Amino acid sequence: MWRVSVDPFRVLFLLAMALLISSCAGGPSYVAQKAPWRDTSERACLASGNVQQTAFLTPVARLGGPGVCGALKPFEMSAAEYGRVRLRPAAILRCPMVTSVDDWVRNSITPESVHYLGSPVVELKVIASYSCRTRNSIRGAKLSEHGMANALDVSAFLLADGRKITVKRGWRGNSSEQAFLRAVRAGACKRFATVLSPDADRFHHDHFHVDLARHNSKGTYRVCR
Numbered sequence: 001m002w003r004v005s006v007d008p009f010r011v012l013f014l015l016a017m018a019l020l021i022s023s024c025a026g027g028p029s030y031v032a033q034k035a036p037w038r039d040t041s042e043r044a045c046l047a048s049g050n051v052q053q054t055a056f057l058t059p060v061a062r063l064g065g066p067g068v069c070g071a072l073k074p075f076e077m078s079a080a081e082y083g084r085v086r087l088r089p090a091a092i093l094r095c096p097m098v099t100s101v102d103d104w105v106r107n108s109i110t111p112e113s114v115h116y117l118g119s120p121v122v123e124l125k126v127i128a129s130y131s132c133r134t135r136n137s138i139r140g141a142k143l144s145e146h147g148m149a150n151a152l153d154v155s156a157f158l159l160a161d162g163r164k165i166t167v168k169r170g171w172r173g174n175s176s177e178q179a180f181l182r183a184v185r186a187g188a189c190k191r192f193a194t195v196l197s198p199d200a201d202r203f204h205h206d207h208f209h210v211d212l213a214r215h216n217s218k219g220t221y222r223v224c225r
């Protein structure tokens with residue numbers, strides 16, 4: 001017969017450690033604080049009347065993800081430029097992003113595609129919009145602007161003549177594809193606070209990330225890479 005001596009304090013200690021470890025592993029990893037500017041800028045945008053419900057822009061239920069995720073009145077945007085340019089799949093965005101994306105499509109993407117490629121863009125391939133996650137999905141990293149419906153990832157542009165310009169291949173593609181994608185990035189940098197292209201890092205080798213984050217207290221600092 002085996003005789004096992006058990007130290008009750010040691011058992012308690014081990015139990016406490018196991019609890020601590022399991023709560024770290026399963027607990028929320030979102031630590032970003034809800035900054036007041038988010039609600040202020042969203043309310044100002046909604047009050048401006050510039051963003052109205054259309055067949056291409058419909059309000060969705062408050063997102064209210066874990067922790068600070070979500071927006072006051074998020075929209076599902078299935079097209080820009082009065083319905084002429086599709087967003088596929090439709091993007092979930094907060095009000096200020098809706099106006100900036102529409103402006104980007106109308107006054108940058110459309111004219112640049114006609115200028116450099118001889119055909120207007122009719123569809124943006126969306127690979128991410130609202131998603132309650134950390135930056136680049138890295139555990140413990142800062143909460144991504146995607147978690148606030150304040151960011152959009154675009155991986156390709158479909159033209160009216162049927163061509164498809166992907167960020168992945170076009171970035172090193174022929175000269176007109178390269179010029180188009182760089183002009184579109186420059187257009188994004190005028191309208192968004194953060195623009196990340198394949199020049200930024202390995203996470204963005206195949207898409208453009210655009211968002212309306214605030215990098216300093218006045219919101220004047222921009223990231224364009």
Ligand SMILES: [Zn+2]
Pocket residue numbers: 128146151152153208209210
């Ligand atoms: Zn992104």
